[in-house]
Amino acid sequence: MTATIDAGASERVLHDCRDAWVATLVELAEADDRVVAVVNDSVGSxxxxxxxxRFPDRLVxxxxxxQDMVGVGAGLANGGKVPFVSAASCFLTARAMEQVKVDAAYSQHHMVLVGQSPGMAYGELGPTHHSIEDLAWLRTIPGLTVAAPCDPAETAQVLRWAAAHDGPVFVRVARMGVPDVVPEGYxxxxxxxxxxxEGADVTLVATGIAVSxxxxxxxxxxxxxVDARVLSMPTVKPLDEAALVAAARETAGxxxxxxxxxxxxGGAVAELLVTRQPAPMRFVGVPDTFAPTGSVQWLLEHFGITAAGIAAAARDLLGR
Amino acid sequence: MTVDEDLVPDVRPEAVPDDAFTVLGRAPGEAPRAQVVAHLTEAARLVRRRDIQMVRAAGLGHIGGEFSVIDILVTLYLAAMNVSPDQLGDPDRDRFILSKGHAAAALYTTLAMAGFLPPEQLGTFMQPMSQLNGHPARTKIAAVEASTGPLGHGLPIAVGTAFAGKLDGSARRTFVVVGDGELQEGSNWEALMTAGNHRLSHLCVIVDRNRLQQGARVADTNDLEPLADKLAAFGMDVVEVDGHDHGALLDAFADVPAASGRPTAVIAHTDKGHPISFMSDNVAWHHKVPSAEQVAQALAELENR
Known part of the structure; x- marks a missing residue:
């Protein structure tokens, strides 16, 4: 599914990353009969x-x-399968957190946890269905890779990598339209x-749909x-320490x-830099609050997760 | 009844009697049944001997639930299951998951009895950096199929393992032991629904029905009855056995997979602390650590069985 938005002078095509997700999963399943999907009535979402x-028997x-879903995923991994456990991120992470911790991460099972429609994608449905906590929660779990790809190409690449990685991976898959971001051959x-x-004045470090x-x-x-450097950080865990330390050293913040x-x-980057290369920081995202009612687009504007909001944060950091 | 919560008494390792632990290994495959049962009986006796000494030495453990489950573990590892130490990489090996992971010392001791762990390693139980954590971890011990500890995890994992076997058309079976108190966790019933609806015939859910949980009787806490009816309603073939009768356990496990095509639930009626006179069916012995005198008495009682 694609849509367009008016991005200033040019119109650009926006993609639902779930299309890349399912296309990649089918491709992986064709190549490897160990690949299975595990869902919680979430085939549609x-x-x-x-x-x-294509693979009715391989859809559990x-x-x-x-809780059963994540546990069954771990058991399928024990039984030699490569499970992709896919559900709305709010339920996958919050409801099954202990299974994510113990059955996936502590057990180091080769399994992929796919957090669908993360962040505030379910806008008007409210904070019960938002998954603004997932990155903060999951980055604290040892042994778990936490990824938030920024566009369809990166979504596909993260999934392919996770299918081959002998360990647990959490991947956010965005439903909100995003343009193509990563360069050709990435x-x-x-x-x-x-x-x-590249940029020398200030560094913008973004993940997921915030990258564009x-x-x-x-x-x-x-x-x-203002000459801003833009770093896309596809994994909140692990971070690219060298790139962050260099950015903190080479730009104002x-x-x-x-x-x-x-x-x-934000918290992860701050924890890293405070010991390695302290630097002024600003945090764009959702502060310590549950979101009010509104569409995802409205909420992103409300919290300043927009070009204008990010630019304002950079100006504030630079004292301009 | 008052529950004694003293987790860590003054442990004096020198007061722990010398261990006599012989690795008996699997019961001879073609032996007459009476010989197999005698083998299991002796193995269970030695496992209990070692277990109580480990708990005493560590100053920690869950002796009551360990003694209730040991006959089940010994029967599985030394006779019923198709798994051996040199066969751990075989995808078609039978699987075992101890969902009541707090009975870890019983599992470790049984694994040593079956040749999966060097017996000397048992002396490290819960020591700093030991592989023998207070709850079993699959990343630390090759023979441990699933890391458990928090209750309500092992059964969903077992369902997944059995599901994978079904997809592959494998003959392997998956056995999982849950505590009866553990069945108060809702995740188990989610998993039982999945198992029943998908007719996972090679799954065997064993309930260690010792009727006690940490602080009180299960019936006085959040009762499970009618348990057999509930399990049947979830699509299981239910059998009830004396969980300390190796022969009865052998028969129950030999019937997996059931001809009906349904998963099997074995309600194993056990006593917490079995067969020690002062522990048996006594709620105080969930995680109480025995004194040196109590260890000596328990060993004497085991000697005379």
């Missing part, structure tokens, strides 16, 4: 129709039972930032004579940007 049609639907590596734009917004903010800043509580990426 995970857009798994094409997989269900446990019904509305998230190869995802966990803990490896992507420098999308950080790029837009850099355009806004450039028009004002760091603005983190995420569609999540700022204790996710």
């Amino acid at each position: 995970s857009k798994l129709g094409p997989f269900a049609e 639907n446990v019904g509305i039972a998230e 190869r995802f590596e966990p803990g490896k930032a992507v420098t999308l734009r 917004r950080a790029l837009d903010a850099a355009d806004v800043l450039a028009a004002e004579g 760091i603005v983190t940007v995420e569609e999540a509580l700022t204790s996710g990426l």
Whole structure:
């Protein structure tokens, strides 16, 4: 599914990353008969129709039972399968947190936890269905890779990497429209930032759907004579320590940007830099609050997770 | 009844009697049944001897629930299951998951009795950096199929393992032991629904029905009855056995997979602390650590069985 928005002068195509998710899963399943999907009645919301049609036996639907879903995923891994456990991120992480901790991470099972429609994608449905906490929660769990890809190409790459990685991985899959971001020939590596734009004045570090917004903010800043570096951080855990330390050293400071509580990426970057290369920081994301009612677009504007909001944070950091 | 919560008494390792632990290994495959049962009986006696000394030495453990489950573990590892130390990489090996992970010392001791762990390693139980954590961890011990400890995890994992076996058309079976108190966790019933609806015939859920949980009787806390009816309603073939009768346990496990195509639930009626006179069916012995005198008495009682 695609849509367009007016991004200033040009119109650009926006993608639902779930399309890349299901296409990649089908591709992986064709190549490897160990690949199975585990869901909690979430075939529709995970857009798994094409997989269900193609591999009906390899779709394990446990019904509305998230603890069972993650435990069954771990058992399938024990039984030699490569399970992709897919559910709305709010339920996958919060309802089954102990299973994520114990059955996936502590047990070091080769399994992929796919958090669908994360952040505030379910806008008007409210904080019960938002998953603004997932990055902050999961980055504290040892042994778990936590990824938030920024566009369809990166989503596909993260999933392919996770399928081959002998350990547990959590992947956010965005439903909110995002433009293509990563360059041609890009190869995802966990803990490896992507420098999308060089800059010497300030660094914008973003993850997930916020990455394209950080790029837009850099355009806004450039028009004002501010030269912003843009780092895409596809994994909140592990972080790219070298890229962050270099950015903190080479620019005036760091603005983190995420569609999540700022204790996710922002907290992680701050924890790293405070010991390695202290630098002024600003945090763009959701502060310590549950979101009010509103569409996802409205909420992103409300919390300043927009080109204007990010640029304002950068100006504030620079004292301009 | 008052529950004694003294987790860590003054432990004096020198007061722990010398261990006499012989690795008996699997019961001979073609032996007459009486010989197999005698083998299991002796193995269970030695496992209990070692277990109580480990708990005494560590100053920690869950002796009551360990003594209730040992006959089940010994029967599985030394006779019923198709798994051996040199076969751990075989995808078609039978699987065992101890969902009531707090009975870890019983599992470790049984694994040593079956040759999966060097017996000397048992002396490290719960010591700093030991692989023998207070709850079993699959990343630390190759023979441990699933890391457990928090209750209500092992059964969903077992369902997944059995599901994978079904997808592969494998003959392997998955056995999981849950405590009866543990069945108060809702995740178990989610998993039982999945198992029943998908007719996971090679899954065997064993309930260690010792009727006691940490602080009180299960019946006085949040009762499970009618348990057999509930399990049957969730799609299990239910059998009830004396969980300390190795022969009865052997028969129950030999019937997996059931001809009906349904998963099996074995309600194993046990006593917490079995067969020690002062522990048996006594709620105080959930995680109480025995004194040197109590260890000596328990060993004497085991000697005379």
